[in-house]
Amino acid sequence: MKISVQENDFDAAMEIAELRANNARIGAIASFIGLVRDNNAGDAVTAMTLEHYPAMSASILLDIGEQAMRRWRIEDVTVIHRTGTLQLGEQIVLVAVAAPHRHDAFLACEFIMDFLKTAAPFWKKERTAQGERWVEPRATDEEARQSWIDPTDISGR
Amino acid sequence: MKISVQENDFDAAMEIAELRANNARIGAIASFIGLVRDNNAGDAVTAMTLEHYPAMSASILLDIGEQAMRRWRIEDVTVIHRTGTLQLGEQIVLVAVAAPHRHDAFLACEFIMDFLKTAAPFWKKERTAQGERWVEPRATDEEARQSWIDPTDISGR
Amino acid sequence: MTITVLYFARLREEFGIAEESIPFAAGTVAALLDILRGRGPEWAQQLSAECNYRVAINQKLVDVGAAIKAGDEVAIFPPVTGG
Amino acid sequence: MTITVLYFARLREEFGIAEESIPFAAGTVAALLDILRGRGPEWAQQLSAECNYRVAINQKLVDVGAAIKAGDEVAIFPPVTGG
Numbered sequence: 001m002k003i004s005v006q007e008n009d010f011d012a013a014m015e016i017a018e019l020r021a022n023n024a025r026i027g028a029i030a031s032f033i034g035l036v037r038d039n040n041a042g043d044a045v046t047a048m049t050l051e052h053y054p055a056m057s058a059s060i061l062l063d064i065g066e067q068a069m070r071r072w073r074i075e076d077v078t079v080i081h082r083t084g085t086l087q088l089g090e091q092i093v094l095v096a097v098a099a100p101h102r103h104d105a106f107l108a109c110e111f112i113m114d115f116l117k118t119a120a121p122f123w124k125k126e127r128t129a130q131g132e133r134w135v136e137p138r139a140t141d142e143e144a145r146q147s148w149i150d151p152t153d154i155s156g157r
Numbered sequence: 158m159k160i161s162v163q164e165n166d167f168d169a170a171m172e173i174a175e176l177r178a179n180n181a182r183i184g185a186i187a188s189f190i191g192l193v194r195d196n197n198a199g200d201a202v203t204a205m206t207l208e209h210y211p212a213m214s215a216s217i218l219l220d221i222g223e224q225a226m227r228r229w230r231i232e233d234v235t236v237i238h239r240t241g242t243l244q245l246g247e248q249i250v251l252v253a254v255a256a257p258h259r260h261d262a263f264l265a266c267e268f269i270m271d272f273l274k275t276a277a278p279f280w281k282k283e284r285t286a287q288g289e290r291w292v293e294p295r296a297t298d299e300e301a302r303q304s305w306i307d308p309t310d311i312s313g314r
Numbered sequence: 315m316t317i318t319v320l321y322f323a324r325l326r327e328e329f330g331i332a333e334e335s336i337p338f339a340a341g342t343v344a345a346l347l348d349i350l351r352g353r354g355p356e357w358a359q360q361l362s363a364e365c366n367y368r369v370a371i372n373q374k375l376v377d378v379g380a381a382i383k384a385g386d387e388v389a390i391f392p393p394v395t396g397g
Numbered sequence: 398m399t400i401t402v403l404y405f406a407r408l409r410e411e412f413g414i415a416e417e418s419i420p421f422a423a424g425t426v427a428a429l430l431d432i433l434r435g436r437g438p439e440w441a442q443q444l445s446a447e448c449n450y451r452v453a454i455n456q457k458l459v460d461v462g463a464a465i466k467a468g469d470e471v472a473i474f475p476p477v478t479g480g
Contacts, residue, residue: 013168013169024194024245024246025194025195025196027191027192027193027194028189028191028192029189029190030266032187032188032259034259035177035184037181039182050479051405053403053453053472055456093479100194100196102191102270102397106263106270109187117478117479117480118477120477120480121453121472121474122478123405123406123477123478123479134478137478144260191397210322212373238397259480273396278322278396279394280323281395281396291392294395
């Protein structure tokens with residue numbers, strides 16, 4: 001598993017190439033890239049600054065990745081999250097999951113994103129024509145996280 | 158929308174870069190890469206040959222992509238499927254979906270893969286130590302396709 | 315009238331033919347399949363109701379009740395396994 | 398005993414402080430929050446029950462009933478919005 005919280009941009013193709021290197025059991029790679037979008041809550045966005053809790057952000061991403069490894073049949077996971085100031089169109093986050101079969105890869109990838117969105121200590125401050133503002137959490141993100149709670153899971157997480 | 162059925166390998170990073178170029182509405186890219194795996198139905202696989210129905214394969218992928226565009230709020234789709242002889246670890250298929258938000262991107266990407274697997278006229282012949290054999294369809298693929306049938310959809314597809 | 319019939323993958327190999335033009339009186343896919351099954355035991359077996367083949371007319375998947383018209387391209391193939 | 402308290406994002410800005418070491422008699426997160434709310438109306442408002450802040454002790458999310466020990470790092474922050 002590779003977890004990185006970094007200011008620098010990432011090369012998704014290189015990350016995916018590393019993820020699958022020398023593992024012929026992998027038949028499926030599901031990945032997600034999050035980008036700085038031009039619009040949020042109806043206003044034009046030109047850039048954003050990402051703050052995080054350095055002592056906690058990477059460790060909780062590792063914990064989320066380990067939960068995914070326990071829950072689905074997957075071979076490996078890469079999660080990269082950027083911090084600092086990002087311009088319109090820049091990459092924010094990469095989640096890539098390698099698995100023998102596609103369904104496990106898709107589920108694990110979406111699971112990691114849903115938990116990252118609601119549990120990892122990152123905060124976005126957007127720049128708009130009206131000035132800077134902290135991004136408000138979306139109720140749909142919390143609903144997405146809740147949808148993964150497995151009542152039959154007794155692993156204690 | 159970009160649909161391609163081709164013998165040549167593809168560069169997933171370049172395809173994703175093209176998919177998102179000059180569209181600042183995109184906040185999420187979900188993608189899937191299928192690879193030649195070392196094992197199927199319990200036997201070691203060393204290579205495979207992909208046959209297709211040339212007059213139909215690209216057009217049905219386009220149709221599946223258009224269904225996804227109607228069903229979710231997505232900006233663009235790329236589907237590339239290779240044919241011919243592929244070695245262990247080679248890329249078979251790429252599906253990439255760009256959308257404002259991640260949930261639409263994930264759903265559309267998985268939808269396209271599930272329909273591609275069950276409706277697009279491609280056939281795999283595996284090379285194993287026991288010789289060549291046609292790959293049998295998996296019941297779970299058909300179940301996955303059925304899971305998308307929307308009883309409230311009156312669009313006639 | 316004349317139609318084109320294509321076979322793919324396992325069926326192409328079992329029948330030893332990829333494409334043929336055959337005379338066919340207007341009728342349904344079911345009628346065509348009856349004619350093809352009459353060609354011999356291999357054909358009858360591969361095109362038996364238990365075998366999970368699919369039929370497309372002019373590149374669109376159809377049911378056995380679909381009508382075939384002059385000049386149509388009919389494709390018969392096993393369940394797909396791409397992706 | 399002494400603990401470290403960290404504030405992030407909107408709370409860091411509203412309170413004008415990112416990190417502080419404060420004396421704290423052993424107790425729960427709720428007891429710490431009571432002390433912080435007593436610092437003034439801005440603190441009371443941002444840490445009111447309606448505000449959706451989260452608390453972590455030593456980088457693990459906790460409830461207000463969690464006990465704080467000497468040397469702990471307590472972080473208080475708004476709902477996360479990464480990804």
